[in-house]
Amino acid sequence: MELTKENILTLLEEVKDPEIPVLSLVDLGVITVVTISDEGHVTVNMTPTFAGCPAMDYMKKDVERTLDKYGITNHTVIMSFDQPWDSNKLSEKGRQHLKEFGLAPPPKYDLILDLDILEHVKCPYCDSENTDLRTPFGSTLCRSMHYCNDCRQMFEQFKPL
């Protein structure tokens, strides 16, 4: 395999969010920069979704393990806030995977996030917008909890940030 940025990103598609196993780190948007030096040293920059996310260290190690597995041992994985994560960085494919997983994807927003958008999140099961925010906190830091008044189910949303 040729060492290119595209190939590295393809390999990293394999690394999933441990709490949302359908979502790759690439689609999640936490892989910010991949560089390859002239000497063939691969540097992967990552950034946390939430600063307190306990899975970030695991994800970092998973990236290192995956690179090793494909014989790319000359690497450095850096976690930083250089390009801070926001939920607009989730790819379209990632959003689709979230919905299939039963998690409402975060709505996209322009520049400034107004949390009023949490009030009527689209239900991932029946697509109704007749929903209520129950609490902005959920089973993990990146989820909020909602109730659908049409299909009468609780559901979670990947929070806009």
Add this chain to the structure above:
Amino acid sequence: MNELAIKDLLYKLADDQLILGHRNSEWTGFGPILEEDIAFSSMAQDKIGHSLAFYTLLQDLGEADPDTVAFTRNANQFHNSQLVELPNGEYDFSLIRHFLYDNAEIIRFEMLSQSSYEPIAKVATKLKGEVKYHVLHANTWIKNLGSSTEEAILRLQSSLTEAIPYALSMFEPSKFEQELIESSVYAGEEAVKAEWLKRIQAVIEKTDLKLPDLHTIEPKFGGRHGEHTEHLQPLLDEMAEVFKIDPTAEW
């Protein structure tokens, strides 16, 4: 740029988040309703993550690693305001403290996201989005409970009156204040306080609560330079209890 001034600023940001994060975690398993248990536990996790981000910036400036800094200092080496170290009390007190604290914290982060010191600006840009949820949570509950039953209003009012002198201590100016303002690292405590007052008043006006006359209140200063209440050291002892059994353990 004066490194001591930057370190002083980072320590107070990090220590506030760590100590309140620990207090919030004491609600885990004890929340009055399940959603509140989850909310305070989530905010605890966020805040401890925020303190880690700031301790990491301190490490980059030559301080010890985050675990050592968090778990091995004594109370008189902590720069947090006294507000965050007070025991949780009942839910009304925790809620009032959360409201007063997070409305100030988000302003700090908003201002710091414009800081001329780039590492702080990057971290603050990230964290202000997270704290938005903490502010939403606090303001929603204050608005709901602050105009609900007589008991709720009485309890919140009494907690507000008790917490205010400690809340004002969040804005104790540091000895580097002028320097930080002039170098555009930080807009300074007076600027944060003025904006904070506007925001908390806007929420309180929608309730049956009354903000005490702040001119008559003596702020409980001291926390920023290591003077603390008797409540901080026991908190630190408990927080570091496991770490101190074997500081070299790999987790």
